Amino acid sequence: MAEVRNRRERLRAETVAEIKGTALRLLTEGGPDAITLRAIAREMGMTAGALYGYFPTRDDLISTLISDVYTELVVLLEAARDSVPADDPGGRIVAWGEAVRGWAVAHPAGFRLIYGDPVAGYRPPPGGPARGAELRACDGLVGLAAAAWPRAKRTQSEGDSTWSDFDRELAEQVRTGYPDLPPAALALALRMWGRMHGPIALEVYGHLRPQSQNPGKLFRIELLDLVRSLGL
Template identity: 50%
Template sequence: MPAMSRRQRRRIETTAEIKELALRQLASGGTHGVTLRGIAREMGMTPAALYGYFDTRDDLLETLAADTYNRLADEQEAARDALPEADTAGRLLAVAGVFRDWARANPAEFRLTYGDSSPGVAAPSENVVAASRRCCMILVGQVDAVWKDAPQELRQAQADWEDFVPSLAALTREHFPHLPPQALLASLRVWGRMYGPVALEVFGQFGPEANPQVLFQAEMNSALDMLGLKPPASKPSR
């Protein structure tokens, strides 16, 4: 590939700095705390110059969301692939554990991507949806790994492709054409067990003496049981 020009390198560096400052604003003030004018002021740029990188605040937030989903998916895939394929329970717990660790370490990014919609923020773009679907397909892949031996109750659940968001159903059928809609339903049930306790923890719904790890582990053990799996003999403490 031809070497990048100095101007191209400078643009990449400036874009990275804008996103880094936006993440700091997000962490301190949520989505409403992210302002292009504030970033421009901190960088010593005019607002007009910053608009040459991002047209609107929503464009910047969408870029942050897509980047966040992709980083999370990368971490989940790395944790999953660090374990042998035969360790289906361990791989699923690894994917779930990364999700919880990431959410606890990055509550602002969790709120941006998995929290409630913020007033004034536009609907997700195709890039954001595509990035978010990476994490979905990782989970469907874990269900796929055990589907042929899954309990009959799970395999015979009432489900049709029309029951799901069309884009999610279409992507599942594209990546896993051999799976029935019941497998996607099972994946979403696992997702509910992952997301629920993590959201309660990040949104501060536990008392100071509570141990959120207990609920999270109980829900993940329930997910394993639903899939016909047993927890590994020893699990890392989180």
């Protein structure tokens, strides 16, 4: 019986993986509105009714996709950061940024799902499907800013930000994990993310390639300029 149960579990896991892979391919080919359970069932040669046994609604599937994609990205970013010694905060910032870009270029559908196009009619569950991964990613960025802060604070204005400027849950997490950091350091972390995200989004959506034959080189220059601007 155990062997039969294990086989069923394995087949179910394989089917779930195929469903999610098909959904991401449809997203790539047709945008967010292309993700429907009927379309996925048709692509897989299943009935829509059979698909409901794996995901009761389209929103359940999208929530699972967002959570999986975001978690995969965060694990990748943390590994890239940790590949650089902790006493090299500038190198860690560059490693984080290049890992984001590398992942986004390789997985444009995933990037668009978590950072780009909203899915029409999608209603996320309370707290969001990837809230934990999102806060984990923010914590990683704050860690980068915290390591840079001893030098970076000379170029930042500590008086321009207050904790009330930020999401309450994020601010509480930062104040707990980094009790000595001022709110300006959290603002710095978000500004660092803005300088990374902007060029990546332009590239993923095809707005940069006509102007630049080497967007990767352009992006690295941006990262190095960011590091230099922080006195690193």
